[in-house]
Amino acid sequence: MAVPVPRQRDTPATESAQAAQPAAAHTAAPQASLTLLVIEDDPAGGLTVPEILDADGHRIRLRTARNLTEAARLLTHDVHCILLDLSLPGTGSASAGTGSRTAVATDTAVDQLATLREVLRIAPHHAVLVLTAEADAGRAAEAVRVGAQDFLFRDELDGRLLSRAIRYAVERKRADIAQYKLAESKLRAQENARLERGLLPNPLLEGSDLRFAARYRPGRSRALLGGDFYDTVRTPDGTVHAMIGDVCGHGPDEAALGVELRIAWRALTLAGLCGDELLSTLQEVLEVERPCDEIFATLCAVDISPDGRRAGLCLAGHPAPLISRPGRRARLLPYENSGPALGLLPKARWPRRQVELGGTWSLMLYTDGLIEGRIGEGKERLGQDGMVEMINRHLDRGLSGEGLLEASVTEARRLNGGELTDDVAVVLLSRNEP
Template structure:
């Protein structure tokens, strides 16, 4: 839409029209309240030829003038509290100008000025419906009435903005809840002689859940399949992609796919669904044999899990067989399997990199995988396990970081039943 047409340059008639008589209060009777009003259009009553207005309550209103929207755009600053827009006789053009102004200054109160004739009633009502806080006529431009109208408009706009922010917050919370249900599902482990625990904590900079996701299921042959992944980036698109990958992984696993074939299929899903070709996802998958004594490990650009075997200190599983992240190298296939012997008593922790990227104190040093191994080893030695172990680990990592972690953290813990 083109800007409202500029009027002819103002002549001296505006300079010769006397401003309204102001009632000057003694200094001790004035308040410190001050507002700035931007007037757009002509000045039919000469009210705005003075630099400011002052009413009996002590409210001071500074005046800025603009002949059209093009000129007004240059004068719009954060200190403008209210805008008075003169609507001309052309109803369509006037409403189009109002809509453009509301786009230029969405946080600022707007009053509209009409000629006050009977035919302007519908125009005024439509202007308020479009987004103006109120409508004035030339008879309303007396300083006391005008300053009161400005104050009321500013307060109504603040209330409208606060209500809109509250509504957006509620919608965001609902969206978070839906995404969380998709990213962090209930495991399907009926019949498995295993203990399961999980922990998720969003980073401090996240308005939404990030792209971390996990899942654990037991297939009819008794194999327990566990997975954790992380979509690069943070936001609703990445979170939604994480949900799609998690659901696809569960469906493909129950359909009988596993290992390299499953990862290749997941990569195809990612390449088809991702909003940007540069987005990729890391993933760690562990397939635990039905007897619980061995497992197959597949890594696609993801940190290796941590395993604690009976009578041994915790250690990282080997990464030598790891392959690239999903979607990082299109057409990649052949993620290798690493066979892990677990024995009778063990615990296996899968995690996202948010856990190991926290800082240690104020310096640049990161916790890293070695620091994580030491931290978990101390907590296991203290007899912690299950959710208690995961909660304690994240709490200590946050304390070492000195503040909330910047990245999301997801942890998944499986422990043998014996």
């Protein structure tokens, strides 16, 4: 039996036959008129409606398809809504057997919903209306549950009702897509925040007289994720261990690797490892966990004696820390004979160098994002020497702790002419002799 589908008197005959490109997302602003694609097996029959108008009085354009193959060709970017006849033969109707009447009816229902699911698959960004008989109200409701925006009964269909249903379906689909994107964005932000909490741990310094401050700022191409990581812990013997590192590359894989290295460093440190033994084990962790063999990580590790006057320093391809003392200019700690970055050379060694700190001091660990920013319009970079001068200027102003770090990162951004391209992490440990 022919399905009563609304027809427009002035629809060009060639429109339903033209070839089309794959469907595109309907996230742009509404066009001057809407286009409806009708999928039914007898487009020549059915109810004739003079014209269907949208809310602004524009005529809704009509395209027709006899089957899903033809519908896929006609799903151009300007199609806003699909009207699917639920009596269209399903993809598996030919395989129906000779069972009971109830079994045949069940198979037909499954076939009809399978056809709807196929329409939703090939047109995930389009609004979909289903057309059915009033006796099939249960099936129509199930179609909405599967993913259709609304359903219409053949016996009640007219141009005004169809026009309103199309507008409603299109707006509801747009709202659904917007809500999905919002939920996806919130989920991504939550995942990033969890990962950032792994990158930015709480220092374990209970019982120590050292003061701790830190700043972390991802590069401009990322909102939260970065490959820089740091940590600070105090072991039972009173030694304070601090570390800062940088995984080469950017993105979730590198950030996840940074979290793994930080957690491994904390566990190994609390287990009593230090210096070359600790870094050798960290390299083994990196080699197992990195997504490809080209990934490496730089790292700076210091262990400060319980009396706070001496420190051991290990560098794995990382910039040397900066130390400042009262009455002296800030300077870089010695960095000769440092070892390679983790993951570059098998069986590498990382010498531990003893450093005298004194009674009152501040020790700043940082990643290369702070020193690789440009200065002005040219290609010159801030570099370690420029960073030392910058820190000394801030120290002369009396800045310390959080204020010193914030001023330093802010000035590096200003000199760069905007956000720094690489991630920046800075850790400051300070001690005042009683």
